[in-house]
Amino acid sequence: LYAVKRFRAGDDAPVPRSLSTRAQLYERVFPQYRQPVEVGVFSLDSERSFFNDSRQLRYYVEPSKKPNFNLRDGYRDRFVKRDDGVKERLDHILKWIVTNRAKLCSTSTSSSSCTLGVHFVTWRGHLTKLLVTPYETQEGWLLAVSKFRGTLYMSEVETEAARVNRENRAEKHEEMMYWGYKFEQYTCADDVNGVPDRGGVVNTNEAFCTVVQTHLADHKLLFSGEVDCRDKDAKAPPAPGCYVELKTSAEICTPKQRSNFHRYKLLKWWAQSFLPGVPRIVAGFRDHDGIVVSVETFLVSKISQLIKNEHNCWKPTVCMNFCSDFLSFVKSVVKEDNPGLVYLFAWEPHRDVTYTVHRDSQYTFLPDWYLKEMAS
Ligand code: A3P
Ligand code: MG
């Protein structure tokens, strides 16, 4: 069985056409994944403005065993929702790169232009989608890739199905998306010695992001991900080891619910936190009325043990090997160094990954200001 289906054009080297996503093909030894190193941070304020600092970083405040947080509180009157119709693509990461180009770039002696020395630049969330692909049966994805000065930039494009879902969300679903952010407000303080302000406004424009560098097999990666909060103990390990991911989930009452939690939710939670090296997930379990009835900590390094008794369960090695093979596939397809050229990789459940090529199209995503900054 071959994951990559190759296409021979005359005497040229075989050009891969598609990539299988069948889990069995990726059941081999765990690929090398280097401990992610934080190379920078940035913040987005209540108006979504970029700052090259940690002003939005919050501190985790452990709740009591039976917290009784009401996640519905404030939805009507103390909620500012980010406009998710605005597509920011890689712009904040590119802003971070431009701001930090002096320490990031190797400049040749003949010119002052900048090469990054990494193979891929992307969002952590895009990599999370790749990791879970061999197990995903509901939602496909589109990833746009352009090569510029030797680096592959990978930026998600919203699928038609995702756009329709977003524009037709039920009111109940809209409210439930708020619950996760409200839980963050109950468990985070703005200052190291502060307490949570449960009466404040929840504004989902605000974000603190870590930028990490790591290797997956022979792929050198630079990516950024949003971080919910950090351990306030001064003796906590350095970032990303001090970061804490916050999650909410429906309370588990039956063996079937437990099994579904292990099979579906823990897969996504694990993938999201494992990638940037965030070691701890704090989960608030809520009832149907949005009341948090219990809080539990999951160590990311222990999740694979936790799910091992589950029949036909997901495997971390499949996720990481698929991601590694997908990145190799992208490298073998995207040869032309041209920011106006976009290779659009597409995947739908039960299908192979395929791609199409687009020149100076609606898919072009590297902005002129970035190209200019990196060339001067
Ligand atoms: P929960 O995951 O606790 O429900 P994150 O956990 O990644 O920091 O995201 C914070 C919250 O944003 C989530 O909290 C959820 O409410 C919302 N959210 C994130 N990704 C989402 C998605 N793909 N669809 C719907 N809501 C999402
Ligand atoms: Mg978050």
Ligand code: MG
């Ligand atoms: Mg979270």
